[in-house]
Amino acid sequence: xxxxxxxxxxxxxxxxxxxxxxxxxxxxxxxxxxxxxxxxxxxxxxxxxxxxxxxxxxxxxxxxxxxxxxxxxxxxxxxxxxxxxxxxxxxxxxxxxxxxxxxxxxxxxxxxxxxxxxxxxxxxxxxxxxxxxxxxxxxxxxxxxxxxxxxxxxxxxxxxxxxxxxxxxxxxxxxxxxxxxxxxxxxxxxxxxxxxxxxxxxxxxxxxxxxxxxxxxxxxxxxxxxxxxxxxxxxxxxxxxxxxxxxxxxxxxxxxxxxxxxxxxxxxxxxxxxxxxxxxxxxxxxxxxxxxxxxxxxxxxxxxxxxxxxxxxxxxxxxxxxxxxxxxxxxxxxxxxxxxxxxxxxxxxxxxxxxxxxxxxxxxxxxxxxxxxxxxxxxxxxxxxxxxxxxxxxxxxx
Numbered sequence: 001x002x003x004x005x006x007x008x009x010x011x012x013x014x015x016x017x018x019x020x021x022x023x024x025x026x027x028x029x030x031x032x033x034x035x036x037x038x039x040x041x042x043x044x045x046x047x048x049x050x051x052x053x054x055x056x057x058x059x060x061x062x063x064x065x066x067x068x069x070x071x072x073x074x075x076x077x078x079x080x081x082x083x084x085x086x087x088x089x090x091x092x093x094x095x096x097x098x099x100x101x102x103x104x105x106x107x108x109x110x111x112x113x114x115x116x117x118x119x120x121x122x123x124x125x126x127x128x129x130x131x132x133x134x135x136x137x138x139x140x141x142x143x144x145x146x147x148x149x150x151x152x153x154x155x156x157x158x159x160x161x162x163x164x165x166x167x168x169x170x171x172x173x174x175x176x177x178x179x180x181x182x183x184x185x186x187x188x189x190x191x192x193x194x195x196x197x198x199x200x201x202x203x204x205x206x207x208x209x210x211x212x213x214x215x216x217x218x219x220x221x222x223x224x225x226x227x228x229x230x231x232x233x234x235x236x237x238x239x240x241x242x243x244x245x246x247x248x249x250x251x252x253x254x255x256x257x258x259x260x261x262x263x264x265x266x267x268x269x270x271x272x273x274x275x276x277x278x279x280x281x282x283x284x285x286x287x288x289x290x291x292x293x294x295x296x297x298x299x300x301x302x303x304x305x306x307x308x309x310x311x312x313x314x315x316x317x318x319x320x321x322x323x324x325x326x327x328x329x330x331x332x333x334x335x336x337x338x339x340x341x342x343x344x345x346x347x348x349x350x351x352x353x354x355x356x357x358x359x360x361x362x363x364x365x366x367x368x369x370x371x372x373x374x375x376x377x378x379x380x381x382x383x384x385x386x387x388x389x390x391x392x393x394x395x396x397x398x
Contacts, residue, residue, distance in 0.1 A: 095179055099212040099224060105168040106208055107228050111159060113151045113203030117143050117234070122199070125150070130357075131304045142196040148232060148240040149191075151203040169209065172226075173248070181223045181248045190243040201234040210243065223249025261334035263383045272299045274313065282380050284316040284390050286356055297356035316352050318378030320392060322362065323351040325370050335383070336361070346370040350392050364393040 115121070122143050126136050129144075136144055143151075154160075176182075197203075213225035225247050232240040268276050275298070278285035287296045291308035302309050325348040328336070336345040346367040351357045362370050363381070376392035383389055 093215055095175070096212070096214055096224070098175060099172060102168055102172045102209050103211055104208060106166045106206065107169040108159075108165055108205070108207040108230075111152060111205040111207065113205070114153075114155065114159075115151075117151060117197045117199050117201040117203065119199050121150070122147070129304075133304055133307060135307065142198050145193040145196070145240075146191070147197070148193065149189075149230070149242050149244075151197065152205045152230060152232060152242075172209065172212075176224065176248045180250045183221065183223075183249050183251050185220060185247050185249070187225065187245045187247050189245065190241075192241040193239075194241075195234065195237060195239040197234055197239055201239070203232060203234060203239075204236070205230050205232045207231075216247075218247065218249065219252065220247065221249040221252040223247050263335045263387060263389070265387065271301050275299050278313070278315075279380065279388060279390055284318065284352075284358075284378055285313040286316055286352075286354060287311045288314050295354055295356050297352075297358055314354070316354055316378065318352075320350045320352040320376050320378070322348045322370060322372055322374040322376060323357055324349040324372060325362070327367055327370075344368075348376075348392065350376060358390070360389070361391045362394055363391050370394070 119141065122136055122141065125144060125147055126132070131144060133144075135142055207228050207230040209226070210229040211225075211227045215222060215224055225245055227243055227245045230242040230244070231238065232242065266276065275285055287299050288294070288311055289296070289303035289306065289308045290310040290312060292303060292306040294303055294305040295314065296304060303311070325346050327344050327346050329344045333345070344367050346362055347359065348362045348370060349357050349359055350362075361381075362374070362376055363379070365374075375395035377395060379391055379393050381389050381391045
């Protein structure tokens with residue numbers, strides 16, 4: 001056992017010099033290693049013939065192991081304070097070993113969609129997303145691929161037919177909660193679409209706990225990434241795969257006021273990098289399909305009207321109106337509040353003069369004065385040294 005005082009007990013006799021002619025008590029019992037001469041044992045050292053006072057008498061307790069030498073130190077196998085129940089004295093993550101035992105176990109088995117794939121739900125989805133593709137209308141309509149997970153959801157009442165979360169899934173999360181990893185945040189998802197879904201398809205699915213990561217430290221805190229994989233079938237034929245990844249973590253301790261609050265960083269990827277490059281130049285760029293000239297914002301890899309993959313950009317003039325808005329009361333977020341205290345703030349859906357919409361903040365008026373139809377114009381706000389965002393200032397008389 002490493003680091004816990006294991007192995008053969010150490011005795012003080014191993015450290016004495018053999019410099020006397022007189023046998024010591026217990027000399028007939030050879031000590032471990034006594035038959036092997038130590039280097040330099042045949043060459044007498046100066047003063048070796050003159051025994052030192054008391055040299056014949058063993059030191060008290062010399063042959064006796066030190067008290068507790070065989071016993072591990074108290075708490076040696078227990079986690080260090082603050083390390084979580086997963087780490088022992090040698091730094092081994094025992095909790096991770098236990099979590100990995102759940103890999104490959106079902107999270108849900110023989111699940112069934114509550115409804116057949118249907119046209120009304122497809123229509124609601126397309127209206128909410130502003131997706132006008134003709135592929136989702138008419139007698140040969142298919143469901144938008146990104147609706148894949150929607151057909152497996154149990155709604156507010158959940159799946160009541162015994163196809164909900166498995167006991168293994170609940171056990172794993174209880175294990176994480178019991179170890180102090182009580183917070184959760186969704187991090188990303190991946191989907192595959194081998195077959196389109198069509199109205200009338202009966203959806204079935206199975207979900208498995210695909211992987212658990214080693215313990216990771218993030219800005220949010222320390223925890224474990226858990227990935228589940230859902231295999232979706234339509235009338236028994238494989239129609240899609242949905243991987244969903246979350247972080248179960250112990251929140252990092254932060255000292256209030258130790259650093260100024262900062263807004264969340266935008267996620268920049270290959271599909272939207274051009275938009276943020278425009279923002280850096282104080283330009284609000286809108287994608288334009290080269291096949292049908294439809295404008296789109298936010299940026300997408302393909303046209304949501306005709307499916308075309310080629311596009312260029314036009315620059316927004318900057319004028320718009322508040323199409324809709326909400327007032328956020330909780331949780332408090334000081335970075336969004338002008339007073340820095342995290343009070344209520346408004347989030348608006350702004351319709352630009354070009355006909356597309358963007359989510360942003362309205363500045364220049366109190367949160368409770370923002371209203372639908374309010375005219376606004378574009379500005380670029382430096383929120384901190386590393387972030388600049390497009391925002392909208394209320395017009396005069398707004």
